[in-house]
Amino acid sequence: MVTIKDISKKCGVSPATVSKALNGYEDISPETVELVLQTAKELNYTPNAAARLLKTNRSHNIGVLFIDDSMSGLTHEYFSHILNSVKEEAEANGYDITFISNNIGKEKTSFLQHCRYRNCDGVVIANVDFQNKEVLELVKSEVPVVTIDYSFNNASSVNSDNLEGSYALTSYMLDHGHTKIAFIHGEHTLVTQKRISGYKAAMRDRGLEVPPEYIAEAIYHDVASVRKETAAMLDLPDPPTAILYPDDYAFMGGQAEILERGLNIPGDISVCGYDGVNLAKILDPKLTTWEQDTDALGRIAVNKLIDRIENPQTAIPEYVTIKGKLFEGETVKQL
Amino acid sequence: MVTIKDISKKCGVSPATVSKALNGYEDISPETVELVLQTAKELNYTPNAAARLLKTNRSHNIGVLFIDDSMSGLTHEYFSHILNSVKEEAEANGYDITFISNNIGKEKTSFLQHCRYRNCDGVVIANVDFQNKEVLELVKSEVPVVTIDYSFNNASSVNSDNLEGSYALTSYMLDHGHTKIAFIHGEHTLVTQKRISGYKAAMRDRGLEVPPEYIAEAIYHDVASVRKETAAMLDLPDPPTAILYPDDYAFMGGQAEILERGLNIPGDISVCGYDGVNLAKILDPKLTTWEQDTDALGRIAVNKLIDRIENPQTAIPEYVTIKGKLFEGETVKQL
DNA sequence: CGAGTTTACGAAATCGTGTTCGTTAAGAGG
DNA sequence: CCTCTTAACGAACACGATTTCGTAAACTCG
Numbered sequence: 001m002v003t004i005k006d007i008s009k010k011c012g013v014s015p016a017t018v019s020k021a022l023n024g025y026e027d028i029s030p031e032t033v034e035l036v037l038q039t040a041k042e043l044n045y046t047p048n049a050a051a052r053l054l055k056t057n058r059s060h061n062i063g064v065l066f067i068d069d070s071m072s073g074l075t076h077e078y079f080s081h082i083l084n085s086v087k088e089e090a091e092a093n094g095y096d097i098t099f100i101s102n103n104i105g106k107e108k109t110s111f112l113q114h115c116r117y118r119n120c121d122g123v124v125i126a127n128v129d130f131q132n133k134e135v136l137e138l139v140k141s142e143v144p145v146v147t148i149d150y151s152f153n154n155a156s157s158v159n160s161d162n163l164e165g166s167y168a169l170t171s172y173m174l175d176h177g178h179t180k181i182a183f184i185h186g187e188h189t190l191v192t193q194k195r196i197s198g199y200k201a202a203m204r205d206r207g208l209e210v211p212p213e214y215i216a217e218a219i220y221h222d223v224a225s226v227r228k229e230t231a232a233m234l235d236l237p238d239p240p241t242a243i244l245y246p247d248d249y250a251f252m253g254g255q256a257e258i259l260e261r262g263l264n265i266p267g268d269i270s271v272c273g274y275d276g277v278n279l280a281k282i283l284d285p286k287l288t289t290w291e292q293d294t295d296a297l298g299r300i301a302v303n304k305l306i307d308r309i310e311n312p313q314t315a316i317p318e319y320v321t322i323k324g325k326l327f328e329g330e331t332v333k334q335l
Numbered sequence: 336m337v338t339i340k341d342i343s344k345k346c347g348v349s350p351a352t353v354s355k356a357l358n359g360y361e362d363i364s365p366e367t368v369e370l371v372l373q374t375a376k377e378l379n380y381t382p383n384a385a386a387r388l389l390k391t392n393r394s395h396n397i398g399v400l401f402i403d404d405s406m407s408g409l410t411h412e413y414f415s416h417i418l419n420s421v422k423e424e425a426e427a428n429g430y431d432i433t434f435i436s437n438n439i440g441k442e443k444t445s446f447l448q449h450c451r452y453r454n455c456d457g458v459v460i461a462n463v464d465f466q467n468k469e470v471l472e473l474v475k476s477e478v479p480v481v482t483i484d485y486s487f488n489n490a491s492s493v494n495s496d497n498l499e500g501s502y503a504l505t506s507y508m509l510d511h512g513h514t515k516i517a518f519i520h521g522e523h524t525l526v527t528q529k530r531i532s533g534y535k536a537a538m539r540d541r542g543l544e545v546p547p548e549y550i551a552e553a554i555y556h557d558v559a560s561v562r563k564e565t566a567a568m569l570d571l572p573d574p575p576t577a578i579l580y581p582d583d584y585a586f587m588g589g590q591a592e593i594l595e596r597g598l599n600i601p602g603d604i605s606v607c608g609y610d611g612v613n614l615a616k617i618l619d620p621k622l623t624t625w626e627q628d629t630d631a632l633g634r635i636a637v638n639k640l641i642d643r644i645e646n647p648q649t650a651i652p653e654y655v656t657i658k659g660k661l662f663e664g665e666t667v668k669q670l
Numbered sequence: 671c672g673a674g675t676t677t678a679c680g681a682a683a684t685c686g687t688g689t690t691c692g693t694t695a696a697g698a699g700g
Numbered sequence: 701c702c703t704c705t706t707a708a709c710g711a712a713c714a715c716g717a718t719t720t721c722g723t724a725a726a727c728t729c730g
Contacts (some may be wrong), residue, residue: 046439047717050388055719081410087436091437098396101431106429276409283703284590339686349709354687362708
């Protein structure tokens with residue numbers, strides 16, 4: 001491994017001078033800078049992140065905490081999109097990303113400990129159980145944090161507009177003449193709560209009452225539970241003409257149930273998903289859904305985090321909402 | 336930040352002793368070890384990975400190189416499953432994972448430089464263009480490498496059994512009475528080549544000739560190109576009764592074309608995908624496909640890599656093939 | 671020309687840890 | 701009691717970089 005010392009010897013200057021030359025200090029003559037840069041290239045010098053970190057206390061490394069209960073983790077399409085965006089934006093800003101786990105070596109530790117061990121400059125938290133004590137500990141700690149789709153009062157967050165999304169989808173149904181609109185939602189979280197509010201608000205704004213049996217709880221990303229709730233909906237004495245689903249993927253369960261009953265989408269029943277993942281766009285008919293701007297979610301989360309890292313004093317928590325947009329699809333019929 | 340020195344002061348022993356006590360050296364008395372561990376816990380001591388690395392030259396960090404041309408990157412379901420598995424296995428063995436990018440700070444560098452900069456103990460390479468000069472440079476370098484779905488002669492690799500997979504799928508079609516079997520495959524790579532071989536071998540073993548128009552090239556994961564090739568297939572004067580697709584996701588393009596023509600799957604035409612991602616299992620009818628054991632792929636790749644890292648002398652390149660299995664589905668009709 | 675300023679560089683300390691090699695004191699053995 | 705071994709610990713250097721502060725030479729300017 002070629003170090004600063006090797007360069008300093010070859011150039012006949014001190015290591016200090018080499019370091020300064022490499023880092024653009026002002027008190028080095030242009031000729032020396034040139035010489036140093038030249039020989040650095042010649043020797044194929046690579047700086048050592050660990051040594052640098054030890055002195056500067058900056059790792060240029062941001063941690064990503066990305067675990068969900070269903071353990072689908074990285075395979076969750078919505079979150080893999082966000083992760084991809086986080087990665088790209090971080091790299092564009094000179095940061096690398098590392099996953100935060102639960103262990104140091106083979107011993108279990110807390111997320112916070114792990115962050116400290118790896119000297120993460122900051123952490124992006126998404127898709128986790130935000131009630132988890134370890135997560136709370138991390139959020140309260142000295143390490144800069146940005147959360148996605150959940151807000152704490154001492155950390156910035158970036159949020160998908162869940163209230164607007166479900167409001168818009170419901171309104172879209174209403175605009176197409178539907179009044180008997182059901183909502184099969186995911187398990188109870190803050191996100192779910194917002195979506196229910198949006199749905200109810202849209203109905204209320206048109207002066208419509210929501211019968212309790214038109215609201216059912218299933219599980220995000222879970223085909224089976226959604227299928228079951230869909231069946232229950234269709235078995236109602238007065239079944240809905242339109243159903244909102246928790247997410248595009250889970251909708252597949254509803255679709256199966258609907259098709260098996262010989263019903264047609266959207267001929268006999270209108271539906272819409274949520275997320276706007278690729279799947280929605282390649283289904284036939286294309287699924288009407290709310291397209292979340294995962295690219296912006298990840299990008300802005302990283303930007304806020306880096307801002308917080310590089311300007312510790314000025315940074316006060318910000319709560320950004322990212323606007324999604326309706327993907328019209330072909331699964332809502334005009335009544 | 337609490338360091339070894341803090342512990343040493345509080346315990347009245349030297350930093351050297353503390354370090355040894357923490358690392359299980361034999362020449363420290365049980366009582367001292369106990370005392371040190373106790374106060375370490377009390378002070379909430381966290382070791383510093385950077386300092387440790389600087390001395391030991393081991394980062395316990397493995398890099399992941401994961402980029403594809405279509406830039407779907409992490410959002411590719413097959414690879415996101417592998418990544419997930421890589422992550423879990425690495426963590427279980429006390430390693431963290433970091434993505435390898437193309438830059439150090441904001442300056443562009445090679446993958447190899449980046450690995451050195453971050454002191455990666457090793458790298459898992461998947462889903463990249465293996466002809467890329469930078470990738471080659473990395474493979475040839477001193478840093479331990481394991482490749483997935485591609486083999487170099489100086490590095491271990493873990494491979495999905497592409498030949499067997501397509502052979503098995505084709506045979507399955509044959510067993511169901513099909514003889515006019517078409518194969519729409521992905522763009523030309525080593526993987527593709529193997530799959531074509533498997534397909535042809537299965538046909539040959541039954542004494543069947545493959546008309547050249549029954550083989551077409553589309554693009555992996557690309558719905559549009561697959562749809563186009565499907566259309567061309569169906570327009571043939573003597574169209575196939577069964578079609579093999581490049582992957583489950585891309586099949587959606589074929590499905591759209593088939594359904595739009597009023598044809599039924601599998602009534603009028605039998606199909607199968609490849610990969611065995613979740614999508615295949617929630618489609619209706621369920622898609623017959625070859626289920627790749629992504630879990631094993633990632634896990635074994637990491638194991639081989641760690642083996643290579645921790646036993647540099649004994650490690651000679653190994654080429655492991657991971658067996659997949661047929662997911663029967665419901666898209667192949669008995670003729 | 672002399673005093674003050676600027677320019678260009680280096681010595682040395684430091685970040686937190688691991689590891690080698692002594693060193694001291696206690697115990698073993700005759 | 702004397703020598704030899706063993707147990708338990710610490711001093712000191714090193715890893716590769718950054719940064720402060722000092723300093724000698726060169727330059728400026730009245």
